Amino acid sequence: MDYLLTDENKMVRDLARKIAEEKVRPVAAKYDETQEYPWDVIKVIADAGLFGLFIPEEYGGMSNSVLNLCLATEELSSACGGIAVCYAASALGTFPIVLFGTDEQKKKYLPDLAAGKKVAAFGITEPEAGSDASAITTTAKKAGDHYILNGIKHFITNGGDAETYVVIAMTNKSKGARGASAFIVEKGTPGFSFGKKEEKLGIRASSTRELIFTDCKVPAKNLLSKEGMGFIVTMKTFDISRPGVAAQALGIAQGALAVAVKYSKERHQFGKSISSFQGIQWMLADMATQIEAARALVYACAREIDSGCKDVGKDSAMAKMYASDVAMKVTTDAVQILGGYGYMKDYPAEKFMRDAKITQIYEGTNQIQRNIIALQLIKEMAK
Amino acid sequence: MDIIVCIKQVPETTEVRINPETNTLIREGVKSIINPFDMYAIEEGVRLKEKFGGKVTVITMGPPQAEAALREAISLGADEGILICDRAFAGSDTWATSYTLSGAIKKLGDFDLILCGKQASDGDTAQVGPGISAHLDIPQVTYVKKIEEVKDKLMRVERMMEEGYEIIETPLPAVLTVVKEINEPRLPSLKGMMKAKSAQIVHWSQKELNLDPQSIGLCGSPTQVMKIFTPPQRTGGQILQGEISEVASKLVDLIKDEVH
Numbered sequence: 342m343d344y345l346l347t348d349e350n351k352m353v354r355d356l357a358r359k360i361a362e363e364k365v366r367p368v369a370a371k372y373d374e375t376q377e378y379p380w381d382v383i384k385v386i387a388d389a390g391l392f393g394l395f396i397p398e399e400y401g402g403m404s405n406s407v408l409n410l411c412l413a414t415e416e417l418s419s420a421c422g423g424i425a426v427c428y429a430a431s432a433l434g435t436f437p438i439v440l441f442g443t444d445e446q447k448k449k450y451l452p453d454l455a456a457g458k459k460v461a462a463f464g465i466t467e468p469e470a471g472s473d474a475s476a477i478t479t480t481a482k483k484a485g486d487h488y489i490l491n492g493i494k495h496f497i498t499n500g501g502d503a504e505t506y507v508v509i510a511m512t513n514k515s516k517g518a519r520g521a522s523a524f525i526v527e528k529g530t531p532g533f534s535f536g537k538k539e540e541k542l543g544i545r546a547s548s549t550r551e552l553i554f555t556d557c558k559v560p561a562k563n564l565l566s567k568e569g570m571g572f573i574v575t576m577k578t579f580d581i582s583r584p585g586v587a588a589q590a591l592g593i594a595q596g597a598l599a600v601a602v603k604y605s606k607e608r609h610q611f612g613k614s615i616s617s618f619q620g621i622q623w624m625l626a627d628m629a630t631q632i633e634a635a636r637a638l639v640y641a642c643a644r645e646i647d648s649g650c651k652d653v654g655k656d657s658a659m660a661k662m663y664a665s666d667v668a669m670k671v672t673t674d675a676v677q678i679l680g681g682y683g684y685m686k687d688y689p690a691e692k693f694m695r696d697a698k699i700t701q702i703y704e705g706t707n708q709i710q711r712n713i714i715a716l717q718l719i720k721e722m723a724k
Numbered sequence: 725m726d727i728i729v730c731i732k733q734v735p736e737t738t739e740v741r742i743n744p745e746t747n748t749l750i751r752e753g754v755k756s757i758i759n760p761f762d763m764y765a766i767e768e769g770v771r772l773k774e775k776f777g778g779k780v781t782v783i784t785m786g787p788p789q790a791e792a793a794l795r796e797a798i799s800l801g802a803d804e805g806i807l808i809c810d811r812a813f814a815g816s817d818t819w820a821t822s823y824t825l826s827g828a829i830k831k832l833g834d835f836d837l838i839l840c841g842k843q844a845s846d847g848d849t850a851q852v853g854p855g856i857s858a859h860l861d862i863p864q865v866t867y868v869k870k871i872e873e874v875k876d877k878l879m880r881v882e883r884m885m886e887e888g889y890e891i892i893e894t895p896l897p898a899v900l901t902v903v904k905e906i907n908e909p910r911l912p913s914l915k916g917m918m919k920a921k922s923a924q925i926v927h928w929s930q931k932e933l934n935l936d937p938q939s940i941g942l943c944g945s946p947t948q949v950m951k952i953f954t955p956p957q958r959t960g961g962q963i964l965q966g967e968i969s970e971v972a973s974k975l976v977d978l979i980k981d982e983v984h
Binding site: 348349352353356359360363364385388389390391393394403 | 910911912913914915917918921
């Protein structure tokens, strides 16, 4: 389908596709196996300038376009969802600074992130605070020109490998959600350490660790926005980052479909290629249609954000929820089409299925996305 | 360091199809790319520029669509592209091509180094690089696999041989043709692609170059193409077994048969 992409969009897509084919796909199985952080691929992505896609030009970036970020993430994900999320999670950690940083904060952190010299991470989730983000217990106490952070964040993508972290902590517990604040914390800050690297089902090239704060002294000038704005920072960040997760899901689904189509043409049973059987054809047709519908939703949402629309929460929730559900379904069907081979690690189908699952869970489970959509619907009807 | 890289746009296929009647390449339906060996020349030029400063100018002779190859070279770090394009140049063989390219290089003026890929993947002649050096009357080193040192107007390079390599020192300016062992070409960057998109490609025709009309195009090309064909696949050969003396005499017989 023609999405009437601009020349710039096409350039981003074609470059990301080239990187995906030449640099990501050949190493996807290796990093899935070893769970090492794919620094060599990150360097290629950085040298190509893709880390600049979500950062304004005056801070060393080049487009500040969610659609461009989605196109790049989609292409990279079609080769490896794990390597792609190392990239996309840096966008997630960078957005709060782009959205809420002062000029001084932006000048200090964004150029290195745009150049991909450093990657970023975002830390809100805690062992007891997942979907219920208001249950956060990490605290930040003001002490002179510093804040003292104590607590644990867990399941943090890029945790340990990122240099720049945006962390949500409670500055005033009695105020509940309005008592949370966002801080930029640099790796190496005394009192800031990392827990063990998690063993994951999928996206295994990406690193996931605990962030541990023990009397961690963060300069007061690292406060993002104002005290009490932590949840606003988080929500506004997620509003524009969710299309990125949706694009990741989309890429994973597309990658799985390609594998399924190719295999169905090569696999012969009953004297014919299995692609000549209507049962397989209808599965492929459904998979392709669902992917295209998801793509239309994701691109439309990304364009809406790029056009400056403020109220994008419902639409980005729809894009994330729909695309990730499609990814789970399409990748499961791809494994089915490959049959016994699909279940084996020698073939790429099962990895797509493992990588797809997380997209229904992180950056807000799909149940939470449905809450967001429904609440907004009800609100709109009350107007 | 001012570097000139000569490139060629070729069909993207290792098995070129040939029109049996005209003995020319069938280009329809085949995507055009930069000759793979020229990618190493571009990369080496850009690396030298990054190290020593200066600029990289890419030149190609070809039809108007060869502009795409020059833009791609700019996306990979080259600074300028020059397209030599004129019907008068059509049908050039390696002699006329290297004459025409050297004419364009003379028009460009001062330079320190000319880089070419060792050969083009379509014609496989490996003659244009050496031809340029002959027309310009400057030194050439072919099959360069490493630039060891550059100082002042001197360059020391490693030249790949069948067994091992030679170390050659050459004064500059010189022509180097490079092999794929010399580097790993980078992927383009977004900034490079943006630059390439808006870059002004200079077009030079016979009018600008004012070359000897007898030395360009088809009439300036002494080469006669008698036949182009895909060589037959090499067969596995024959392994002789048995007593050494027996094998030796059998081998002699076989060679005799072959000669007769």
